[in-house]
Amino acid sequence: MLGLSNIEILMQGQALQVExxxxxxxxxxxxxxxxxxxxxxxxxxxxxxRLVRIQDLPSDVRIERANALDQNQLELTFGPENKTVIFDSxxxxxxxxxxxxxxxxxxxxxxxxxxxxxxxxxxELPVASFxxxxxxxxxxxxxxxxxxxxxxxKMTDMPIESEAIxxxxxxxxxxxxTNYGRFFEVRTEVNPVNLAYTGLGLQVHTDxxxxxxxxxxxxxxxxxxxxxxxxxVIVDSFRAVEILREEAPELFQVLASQPANFxxxxxxxxxxxxxxxxIELGPDSELLAVRFNNRSLGTLTDIPFDHxxxxxxxxxxxxxxxxxxxxxxxxxxxxxxxxxxxxxxVTHGRIGYESSGSRWLQGAYADKDSLLSTxxxxxxxxxxxxxxx
Amino acid sequence: MLGLSNIEILMQGQALQVExxxxxxxxxxxxxxxxxxxxxxxxxxxxxxRLVRIQDLPSDVRIERANALDQNQLELTFGPENKTVIFDSxxxxxxxxxxxxxxxxxxxxxxxxxxxxxxxxxxELPVASFxxxxxxxxxxxxxxxxxxxxxxxKMTDMPIESEAIxxxxxxxxxxxxTNYGRFFEVRTEVNPVNLAYTGLGLQVHTDxxxxxxxxxxxxxxxxxxxxxxxxxVIVDSFRAVEILREEAPELFQVLASQPANFxxxxxxxxxxxxxxxxIELGPDSELLAVRFNNRSLGTLTDIPFDHxxxxxxxxxxxxxxxxxxxxxxxxxxxxxxxxxxxxxxVTHGRIGYESSGSRWLQGAYADKDSLLSTxxxxxxxxxxxxxxx
Numbered sequence: 001m002l003g004l005s006n007i008e009i010l011m012q013g014q015a016l017q018v019e020x021x022x023x024x025x026x027x028x029x030x031x032x033x034x035x036x037x038x039x040x041x042x043x044x045x046x047x048x049x050r051l052v053r054i055q056d057l058p059s060d061v062r063i064e065r066a067n068a069l070d071q072n073q074l075e076l077t078f079g080p081e082n083k084t085v086i087f088d089s090x091x092x093x094x095x096x097x098x099x100x101x102x103x104x105x106x107x108x109x110x111x112x113x114x115x116x117x118x119x120x121x122x123x124e125l126p127v128a129s130f131x132x133x134x135x136x137x138x139x140x141x142x143x144x145x146x147x148x149x150x151x152x153x154k155m156t157d158m159p160i161e162s163e164a165i166x167x168x169x170x171x172x173x174x175x176x177x178t179n180y181g182r183f184f185e186v187r188t189e190v191n192p193v194n195l196a197y198t199g200l201g202l203q204v205h206t207d208x209x210x211x212x213x214x215x216x217x218x219x220x221x222x223x224x225x226x227x228x229x230x231x232x233v234i235v236d237s238f239r240a241v242e243i244l245r246e247e248a249p250e251l252f253q254v255l256a257s258q259p260a261n262f263x264x265x266x267x268x269x270x271x272x273x274x275x276x277x278x279i280e281l282g283p284d285s286e287l288l289a290v291r292f293n294n295r296s297l298g299t300l301t302d303i304p305f306d307h308x309x310x311x312x313x314x315x316x317x318x319x320x321x322x323x324x325x326x327x328x329x330x331x332x333x334x335x336x337x338x339x340x341x342x343x344x345x346v347t348h349g350r351i352g353y354e355s356s357g358s359r360w361l362q363g364a365y366a367d368k369d370s371l372l373s374t375x376x377x378x379x380x381x382x383x384x385x386x387x388x389x
Numbered sequence: 390m391l392g393l394s395n396i397e398i399l400m401q402g403q404a405l406q407v408e409x410x411x412x413x414x415x416x417x418x419x420x421x422x423x424x425x426x427x428x429x430x431x432x433x434x435x436x437x438x439r440l441v442r443i444q445d446l447p448s449d450v451r452i453e454r455a456n457a458l459d460q461n462q463l464e465l466t467f468g469p470e471n472k473t474v475i476f477d478s479x480x481x482x483x484x485x486x487x488x489x490x491x492x493x494x495x496x497x498x499x500x501x502x503x504x505x506x507x508x509x510x511x512x513e514l515p516v517a518s519f520x521x522x523x524x525x526x527x528x529x530x531x532x533x534x535x536x537x538x539x540x541x542x543k544m545t546d547m548p549i550e551s552e553a554i555x556x557x558x559x560x561x562x563x564x565x566x567t568n569y570g571r572f573f574e575v576r577t578e579v580n581p582v583n584l585a586y587t588g589l590g591l592q593v594h595t596d597x598x599x600x601x602x603x604x605x606x607x608x609x610x611x612x613x614x615x616x617x618x619x620x621x622v623i624v625d626s627f628r629a630v631e632i633l634r635e636e637a638p639e640l641f642q643v644l645a646s647q648p649a650n651f652x653x654x655x656x657x658x659x660x661x662x663x664x665x666x667x668i669e670l671g672p673d674s675e676l677l678a679v680r681f682n683n684r685s686l687g688t689l690t691d692i693p694f695d696h697x698x699x700x701x702x703x704x705x706x707x708x709x710x711x712x713x714x715x716x717x718x719x720x721x722x723x724x725x726x727x728x729x730x731x732x733x734x735v736t737h738g739r740i741g742y743e744s745s746g747s748r749w750l751q752g753a754y755a756d757k758d759s760l761l762s763t764x765x766x767x768x769x770x771x772x773x774x775x776x777x778x
Contacts, residue, residue: 195438370567370663
């Protein structure tokens with residue numbers, strides 16, 4: 001619990017400064033405070049949705065009076081409405097925005113919720129049993145938290161039956177249906193519409209970069225695997241991008257600032273195209289997504305001539321980094337096992353295999369928003385049980 | 390058909406220049422040409438996927454020889470591989486990238502496939518009959534093309550029965566399942582988890598900005614509508630953004646460069662959060678998406694103090710533009726009617742209504758990639774029938 005003191009009205013009431021009991025201080029704008037007022041006319045008590053439009057708030061809003069009711073409650077009166085509301089000091093501290101955006105000094109920063117990894121994850125790849133995750137909320141919470149942090153996890157003890165993969169998705173979210181179906185078969189086919197349906201090795205890649213929005217989660221489950229080879233390979237592309245930025249910042253910049261084109265035409269019944277950069281940054285330079293797929297890189301037409309040679313140099317360099325052994329985690333899926341990757345981050349591939357024996361995987365797509373939502377609900381419930389505010 | 394002539398090898402074989410029969414000329418890099426070689430070892434003849442990794446191509450690739458076999462065929466020999474391939478000149482012309490990126494001079498540019506609109510669309514809102522679109526590929530193609538261009542269309546003559554909305558999605562793609570279900574009811578509820586389920590007026594908005602990836606299409610169908618009011622309002626946010634950029638370029642820049650936060654907590658069983666800008670631009674400044682929803686704008690914590698006041702000024706200005714009458718198209722859905730919007734672009738809202746009478750809509754989400762894919766397949770098929778190359 002952080003108390004507040006030394007409340008000061010700044011800029012003729014356009015802002016406020018408070019000092020926290022840890023000695024730091026924060027400023028808040030009056031318009032921000034008014035827009036975030038926790039009263040029932042501003043935010044719906046039932047569902048937290050905002051009941052006012054920005055135009056409903058006076059543009060000349062100002063703080064007329066500010067008083068600490070006690071160390072943990074701040075009472076503010078806004079003019080010209082003459083509206084008084086009470087803020088909780090812990091809420092204010094948690095949501096303070098008057099801080100140095102230090103991460104932004106490193107393009108492609110990631111927040112503390114993400115741990116980038118290399119080969120060292122081989123020995124501690126997150127894993128949970130399907131049965132336990134289905135029955136024990138704490139096991140499920142831990143598994144989802146690992147996926148949020150590492151972008152990958154395995155699951156064991158699945159029913160070895162078709163479509164069981166969809167039951168895994170239902171533990172946390174919703175299947176993303178596509179032209180490949182709710183789930184799809186990954187095994188050697190005679191006339192493959194996709195190279196995934198052959199015994200060829202596949203360079204690590206993110207799936208479906210030609211789709212917009214891209215599926216943000218991919219699952220692959222194993223029903224049969226008696227072939228020589230066919231091992232799965234995964235690489236944390238966020239780590240690869242970090243290395244690219246360290247070793248060649250100007251090449252990193254090219255991939256982040258030039259749009260690539262991705263295409264999939266299959267057998268003529270689909271024609272999927274996207275135009276997105278290989279490295280997608282948010283407006284504050286946060287690393288949001290990587291699209292990397294040599295099979296699906298389409299005809300590059302949106303990179304100006306003056307940047308094309310650099311683009312290829314950068315793309316080659318990133319591809320080389322992606323194949324560095326110290327970045328690779330490998331494993332062989334056994335029947336009843338599955339792995340899930342954050343498809344905006346963790347690339348996956350496979351070693352080629354021979355046609356003797358059989359290898360039968362099933363794949364499915366889902367989305368991260370629901371996974372993170374389920375994780376947050378489970379965390380809230382855990383914190384409530386443990387008495388954490 | 391564009392022929393080529395005056396072929397010239399540039400930069401010691403690292404690039405090539407050709408002159409087209411219309412008098413213009415284009416340069417191509419050797420690495421680009423090699424990477425796009427239309428031979429069966431580079432691109433899979435079956436599905437067009439690339440069979441080589443970038444590392445499989447020599448980094449010192451150069452054009453050794455270049456000859457026009459005739460006006461429409463260019464034969465190139467690449468060293469050091471000593472590999473000869475033949476390019477079609479029309480393909481090369483269509484995919485030339487040696488052009489001035491003139492659009493990029495205007496931030497938030499949109500390509501020629503998009504027409505921004507205002508109230509003038511009221512009289513010519515695209516519409517198709519469900520029955521005709523289901524039976525006639527040309528009607529469906531036209532309807533999908535209108536959605537791609539205008540971001541909105543109506544559909545009439547739908548079966549007035551629950552879930553019929555999903556059959557409309559199946560005309561072109563796949564339902565995006567969410568915590569709201571495959572489809573959801575929009576009508577007045579006693580304890581609404583969402584303000585949409587009340588009789589309140591709703592400011593125009595894009596749906597679910599708190600979801601990442603956001604659903605890129607939204608559909609709303611009408612089963613009953615005998616209330617006073619409840620008219621639908623739609624606004625082309627791409628037009629609104631264009632106006633903002635014209636009237637206040639510095640405010641446009643704030644919304645494009647600062648991340649907003651969106652939240653939906655409902656009744657505690659979901660906790661959806663996203664961090665995305667209100668105006669999303671691609672790396673070449675193309676306008677990709679707008680997120681605008683006053684109810685779901687969360688606690689803004691990722692905008693530095695020094696930009697927060699400007700953010701609010703910009704947000705207020707955009708909100709005011711969104712409500713300019715000359716931007717609004719309004720209509721009242723009748724039972725058996727539906728409208729679909731590109732949820733990355735066209736905002737929708739409704740006028741409030743009284744509780745006498747009944748208003749029952751159903752909503753569903755889907756994604757644009759499949760819609761654009763189906764459209765492209767129908768266009769290819771039409772062109773093939775008409776003998777267009």
